[in-house]
Amino acid sequence: MSLRQFEYALAVAEEGSVTAAAELLRVAQPSVSQQILGLERELGVKLFARTPTGLVPTPVGRAFLREAEVAVSASRRARATARAGADELVGELVIAVQMGFGTRQLPGALGVLRRRFPRLEVTVFEEPSAAEMDRLCRRGVLDLALMAACERSPAAAHHIGDEEFVVVLGDGHRLLDADRVELRELEGEPWVRFDRDNALDLVLLNVLRDNELTPATVARVSQTATAVRWAADGLGVTLVPASAVPHGHEHLVRPVFPVVSQPVIAVVPPGAGxxxxxxxxxxxxETWYDSASPVPR
Structure with missing residues (x-):
């Protein structure tokens, strides 16, 4: 087995067809087919099943692909480390961020990193589920993760700041005259909430429960920017990390009391490059907003 075979199998799983995988990899279709067939013969199992919607991994194929992804990620990190010099760093950096965290801080840090190492490739994706973030960290497919909590050892988990949550009010809302909104004053307000498996919705539920508030849900959304914009239009109020507030909406944001915040944990794998x-x-x-620092207004 080779890393090339692993990469081809992962591409087929991602694209759902050999043709699309070949286009993604920029290789000829027969090359992908031959590599997958050779891999299946060597393993003695079928990795993919053909369905009306395309190729999907078999149960044993899913198990194999999980390990293949770990191996490919480790190989990329090893290549990047081996090629690193005083003035050059090449390779791929894969980052996952718990939705809403580091929305302002991460782009600035990545901008400096890319200017310092212009040949470095960076892939970033937001993950709404805290459980999925933790699973990705355990699988070792990430080079760095930003999240609220993790079960990794202290050596792998670095507390880099605290993210304060703020309430977003509609234009002309009665509570905009206050510098800080007491949570009990939000009783009876309609709420723009997040999908049920979103970690941000769990934060909101805990806040409402701890302050004996009954939520009246008017909408559920997937993205923090959508929640802020809908709240700004008067659909309802919402609670988001301070750094996730899009530019142009700061005047509708207020910190809350009691303070709502979560730690920002950066998780890197052992032997980070x-x-x-x-x-x-x-x-x-970077500047992280907590209860001791002003929320940008």
Whole structure:
């Protein structure tokens, strides 16, 4: 077995067809087919099943692909580390962020990193589910993750700041005259909430429960920017991390009392390479909004 075969299998699983995988990999279709067939012969199992919607991994194929993804990610990190020099760093950096965290801080840190190492490729995706974030960390497919909590060892988990949550009010809302909104004053307000498996919705539910508030849900959304914009239009109020508020809506944001905040944990794998180490240090230098610092207004 080779890493190329692993990469081809992962591409087929992602695209659902050999043709699409070949286009993604920029290779000839027969090459992908031959590599997959060779891999299946060597393993003695079928990795994919053909369905009306395309190729899907078999149960044993799913198990194999999980390990293949770990191996490919480790190989990329190893190549990046081996090629790292004083003035050059090449390779791929894969980052996952718990939705709403580091929305302002991460782009600035990545901008500095890319200017320092222009040949470094960076892939970032937001994950709404805290459980899925933790699973991705355990699988070892990420080079760095930003999340509220994790079960990794202290050596792998770095507390780099605290993210304060703020309430977003509609234009002309009665509570905009206050510098800080007491949560009990939100009794009876309609709420723009997040999908049920979203970690941000769990934060909101805990806040409402702890302050004996009954939520009146008017909408559920998937993205923090959507929640802010809908709240700004007067559909209802919402609660989001301070850094997730899009520019142009700061005047509708107020901190709350009692303070609602979560730690921001950066998780890096054991033996992190120079790219992860550099990004971690840049994130430490960013401003994180907590109860002791002013929320941008």
């Amino acid at each position: 120079p790219a992860e180490t550099a990004l971690l240090e840049l994130l430490r230098q």
